[in-house]
Amino acid sequence: MKQTTDFLKMKEVNEKIVMLTAYDYPSAKQAEQGGVDVILVGDSLGMVVLGYDSTVSVTLDDMIHHAKAVKRGAKDTFIVVDMPFLTYHLSVKDTLINAGRLIQETGAHAVKLEGADEVIEKIAAITKAGIPVCAHLGLTPQSVGVLGGYKVQGKDAQAAKKLIEDAKKCEEAGAFAIVLECVPKQLAKEVSKSVSIPIIGIGAGIEVDGQVLVYHDILGYGVERVPKFVKQYHSVNPFMIESIQAYASDVKNKQFPQEKHTFTMKEEELKVLYG
Ligand code: KIV
Numbered sequence: 390m391k392q393t394t395d396f397l398k399m400k401e402v403n404e405k406i407v408m409l410t411a412y413d414y415p416s417a418k419q420a421e422q423g424g425v426d427v428i429l430v431g432d433s434l435g436m437v438v439l440g441y442d443s444t445v446s447v448t449l450d451d452m453i454h455h456a457k458a459v460k461r462g463a464k465d466t467f468i469v470v471d472m473p474f475l476t477y478h479l480s481v482k483d484t485l486i487n488a489g490r491l492i493q494e495t496g497a498h499a500v501k502l503e504g505a506d507e508v509i510e511k512i513a514a515i516t517k518a519g520i521p522v523c524a525h526l527g528l529t530p531q532s533v534g535v536l537g538g539y540k541v542q543g544k545d546a547q548a549a550k551k552l553i554e555d556a557k558k559c560e561e562a563g564a565f566a567i568v569l570e571c572v573p574k575q576l577a578k579e580v581s582k583s584v585s586i587p588i589i590g591i592g593a594g595i596e597v598d599g600q601v602l603v604y605h606d607i608l609g610y611g612v613e614r615v616p617k618f619v620k621q622y623h624s625v626n627p628f629m630i631e632s633i634q635a636y637a638s639d640v641k642n643k644q645f646p647q648e649k650h651t652f653t654m655k656e657e658e659l660k661v662l663y664g
């Protein structure tokens with residue numbers, strides 16, 4: 390299993406880091422079998438698995454429940470768990486309690502927090518407590534209400550400058566990596582050059598130190614539309630729906646079950662049964 394120090398080395402030697410989300414036992418097993426370096430139990434859980442409109446409805450207990458299943462499916466992969474909406478804002482003390490629960494109760498290895506500013510002291514405190522922290526800058530979906538939608542961030546020079554400074558602050562606070570979401574490729578490259586910790590991009594172009602995508606997006610599983618930055622490797626949805634339709638039709642048309650799906654009793658037992 391790769392560790393935080395390995396991710397630093399990978400950046401040094403320009404070996405890209407592969408991160409993929411997973412939310413349950415089968416997706417985690419597949420991610421590990423597929424050879425990803427890091428599994429992210431993202432709070433995208435809320436949208437792609439639980440059917441919420443955004444990530445702000447996701448609770449700490451939701452994350453713990455799903456991270457436990459992920460851990461059971463991927464015992465040999467580094468697992469990062471998202472701290473959900475408002476679980477790292479009230480105070481440093483509350484933040485530590487919540488980060489501690491996420492790690493202790495699930496067996497995951499690190500937590501991820503969105504934003505900089507007042508979040509920086511939380512990153513420092515969690516790291517000092519011995520829990521590795523992945524930062525998350527650029528488009529931070531938990532703040533979608535303030536950002537006014539899911540938009541590309543850091544497009545003007547001033548915002549870009551702040552983002553570079555924020556990345557440096559995350560590094561100083563002890564973050565082992567930064568997820569950088571939805572920013573122009575030139576800015577992402579600059580951010581990656583400005584810090585020694587790896588930048589894991591999503592919608593941030595290729596000149597960063599790794600990539601992260603959502604499991605359901607790359608597989609076309611249960612999602613209707615995917616953002617521009619997603620590469621969809623398959624669309625499993627039609628196969629799954631066709632399989633369910635075939636099952637339904639077999640039952641209706643008395644084509645299932647067949648003999649091979651059926652158990653039988655011995656003649657002599659039947660005689661006893663019927664007398
Ligand atoms: O919740 C999530 O899946 C994420 C990734 C998209 C980075 O935070």
Ligand code: NA
Pocket residue numbers: 431432433444471530
């Ligand atoms: Na997230």
